[in-house]
Amino acid sequence: MSPVVRIARREALEMWRDGRLVAAALIALALLATAFAIDWQRQQTYEIERRAAQALDYDTWLKQSDRHPHDAAHQGMHVFKPLPALASIDPGITPYAGSTIWLQAHRQSEMRFRAVQDATGLQRFGNLSVAWVLQVLAPLIVIVLGFNMLSGEREQGTLKQTLSLGVRLRDIVFGKALALVSAITLLLSPALIALIVAVATSERASDDGLRAVALAASYAAYFAIAVAVVLAISALARSSRASIAWLLALWIVGVTLLPRAAADLARELYRSPSRAEFSKALDGELSAAHEAAWKREFSTTKRWGTELPLARWGEALRLDDRVGYEVMDKHFAALWQSFADQQHAQALAGTATPILALRKASMSLAGTDFASHRHFAQAAERHRRTMQDIISEDLVHHADPRGAGHFDYQANHDLWEKIPPFNYAPPNMATAIKEAGISLSALALNLAFAFCFLAFALRYRARRLL
């Protein structure tokens, strides 16, 4: 048996005997089990309800009575965002982003971006979730278990005693690292079980399985960073008191203050408009574009007035829609870009503090990040446009020929059926990995930094053993 393993075994035995391990395990188990039970149950219930609601909504659409198609378009449809299975591990922006979009005539619904706007402020102490426990509390557990691993032995003199046997300092540190890693693995194993349960009960088990592997690897990297930093500080610190003080300060700054500052800074750098500003700008440009189009096509700027014969109202609706698509695309793209830029800025800030990198990577891999939300919103908008186009086309062909009798036209079930049900396929694992690219790189960079720091601390301490 190598000295590393012997040292790890002794360290683990001590942790077990002095009760630290048991206490930490109970706390971790209670938190993780509670968080997962709540989120998993919520996700399962939500998905059942969502499927039912989606089916019911389409059913209502199909069963509506004969009516003028534009009335039907105004009533519209609703689409419900699916909640991925891994949301039970990391809900990401789910609590802050909306889940329902009303697909109605004329206009892309606004609720979605209001929700996302809130979501950028989520960089604070969040709701209890498995991800939150792992990201925020787990480093604290590593600190509690490891802060005195080297400083304490130096203070007690056992370090000198062990070194005098001819054991390398490096082996002692590796032994402690092994003990710490084993303890963390044991303490956080409920999270691993939760991940397996989430994948096993997923509708898309193969894709979610891959996501889960990447998630587990990202979190493992994060904990490795914590272990390396804790041991390095414990090696460098003059005393255990100094070690715990440094580590807690580091935790407060790195886990709570910096993420907050990064979120605020990102918002300052890539300012997104308020809801009112956004609506005002969009409305302004929409009416300008509409007026220009009406002037060009119908030689009037007064929309929906007596100047335009009813025989061309279907055509006008179609024109209105198409002009609007472009304007809305431009405004929403700019808005979304500002959110995406904020997210990327935060992922980049992940090079300064690993929790930012992990948080972003975790959300992306769980499919609960901003990009996934945007993916859904865009799919919903495409569906709305399909609906609009079919309805306007129908008006041009069936209502407009009736001239003054335009509004007497009533469409029936045949038209309703032409609108397909909303079938949404969330982005796959490859897309998620790509989205998490920057943050995963930042995490890897942090891991390299942490190992270099530990190597430096070891060299420093090897020269100043007394």
Next chain:
Amino acid sequence: MLETRSLCKRFGETLALDRVSLSVKPGEIYCLLGANGDGKTTLINVFLGFLTSDGGEALVDGLDVARNSLATKARLAYIPEQVMLYGALTGIENLRYFAALATGTEPSATDAERLLTAAGLDAAATRRRVATYSKGMRQKVGIAVAMAKGARALLLDEPTSGLDPKAAAEFSQLLRRSRDEGVAILATTHDLFHAKQTGSRIGIMRQGSLVEEVSAADLSHADLEALYLEHMR
């Protein structure tokens, strides 16, 4: 077995070791006397490789410590004033752990108990957690580790300070037994009585220099005290 040649060690302006040359042969107990801060502990730390010298050499079994720090440690056992053990582990567990780290093979629990009782520990005490041990009991564990390791030289730093007379006598007895088995022993101490009782040779250090070296047999306790006080003046 233990040898220094013109060993120097500087801490900033002060010379902690000033051209110290001494030699401890197998089967010899060398007691190093001197006040606190006269360089005795520094010398031990150089032998252990915890400090690097600024001149001269420290040799263990003919090997230069600076260049062979692991090989020289393999031949040594170090017993400080307060032998530090893992409090949550029993005497047997501590011995097995340290012996395994030192030699690469873990002694069985029976062997461990035998070594501990040979070092003078009660059989019952070997199964108790070390947190309950007295200073003397801890030192017995230290000796047992040295025996398990098969150390050929012992470095003792103030081994008897703070021991009650009975424990100190027992400890001296253990040292003499090791000496008779051919172990070279270098012990620092303030305790003239202990030095006279157990030492084969006695050195006196003063401000980093070895100022006197005598054979313990050559002088009485009173002579030693007079000599020591003269140097410390």
